[in-house]
Amino acid sequence: MVASLIKGTQIVIGDGTNPGGKNPGGQGPDAADDQNLKTTFLDENFGSRKESVVIFPINGDPRKVFSYELATGSDFSIRDPTEWNVYGGQSADGPWTLFSHVIADAPSARRASYGRRDTCIGTASTAGVAVRKLSSYTASIELIQVGSFALVDVKFEMFNLNVAPDTYRGKFQVGWRTLQA
Amino acid sequence: MSMSVNGDIDLVIDTVTLTGKVSFTFPCFSGTSNFVELGMSIDSDEIKLEGAMIRGEWFCQEDSPAKVAADKAASDKAVADAAAKCKEDMVPFKFFKFEVKKIRGLAPDWNGHRMSGVCYDDCVQFSKLSLFDQNGGIVSLLSTLKKIAFMIHQIWDTTLLIAVA
Numbered sequence: 001m002v003a004s005l006i007k008g009t010q011i012v013i014g015d016g017t018n019p020g021g022k023n024p025g026g027q028g029p030d031a032a033d034d035q036n037l038k039t040t041f042l043d044e045n046f047g048s049r050k051e052s053v054v055i056f057p058i059n060g061d062p063r064k065v066f067s068y069e070l071a072t073g074s075d076f077s078i079r080d081p082t083e084w085n086v087y088g089g090q091s092a093d094g095p096w097t098l099f100s101h102v103i104a105d106a107p108s109a110r111r112a113s114y115g116r117r118d119t120c121i122g123t124a125s126t127a128g129v130a131v132r133k134l135s136s137y138t139a140s141i142e143l144i145q146v147g148s149f150a151l152v153d154v155k156f157e158m159f160n161l162n163v164a165p166d167t168y169r170g171k172f173q174v175g176w177r178t179l180q181a
Numbered sequence: 182m183s184m185s186v187n188g189d190i191d192l193v194i195d196t197v198t199l200t201g202k203v204s205f206t207f208p209c210f211s212g213t214s215n216f217v218e219l220g221m222s223i224d225s226d227e228i229k230l231e232g233a234m235i236r237g238e239w240f241c242q243e244d245s246p247a248k249v250a251a252d253k254a255a256s257d258k259a260v261a262d263a264a265a266k267c268k269e270d271m272v273p274f275k276f277f278k279f280e281v282k283k284i285r286g287l288a289p290d291w292n293g294h295r296m297s298g299v300c301y302d303d304c305v306q307f308s309k310l311s312l313f314d315q316n317g318g319i320v321s322l323l324s325t326l327k328k329i330a331f332m333i334h335q336i337w338d339t340t341l342l343i344a345v346a
Contacts, residue, residue: 011312013277032310040308048302052281053269062273066316079306083283088274096278106285111308119314120267121260
């Protein structure tokens, strides 16, 4: 099933590492790139570290990695990755170039592909909202990340928000308009 | 369909500055009334406000199918163009890093659980990570959020009332 989705030339990678991770026997990073869907990578330290990093060296000359494919594990769908970052670097110690930040729904099936994903295309994310004064409220939403670019930037501005100063029981006049950058 | 916005707020009333949290949820169903919900909590010496929810009525208007299609086509082209430039600018690299930040977990209050000291849902697991030197398919990632953004085109001024405890 997964093999049928593969297009292009697969890049041969070497032994991976999982810095700070804890892998039961046979479930280290290499279990993820051995082309055997029955073997799984597992990091027991994800909960304590709030992240899990795997680093793979590319065999031979440096390469451009234009896409990648991830597949779910053999059981426990609750362990499926749903948000990740993709980087490239010249050294295992960095510095790293971030190519994409991805938020994804994991397939419900086990040992199932997330689909071929473009290294450069990330997923929509909502930006933080900072409100410093009520008369000028701005919320920014970056809809998509491509490399270091945000393609669409939509801003919402709230205006006409007033509070009666003497009673603390007042009327808020709330209006919104959409600004498309 | 809905969108939520959360943030901090500083409210200056004469010489008093209140600091609190606000959250907004925008449902959006075309052709019928919607209600925007404003939630606010305030914690200061003068005012305590918890769990105040205010509702205001508003409307969504959905773009025509033709405009939606045109927007999607333009967005997909922009994605493809930017991705192509990203690849053109990409310097061949020697190491690939995959950094998992979240797992499916047990929503909504997932904070990690262990059973007899062994990880249960606080570990990450996957069976394959393969790299390729050719493009993956362009996935239309814009649809949901973009649709929300463009559908929120107008909200009538709404009178809201906050009752302070």
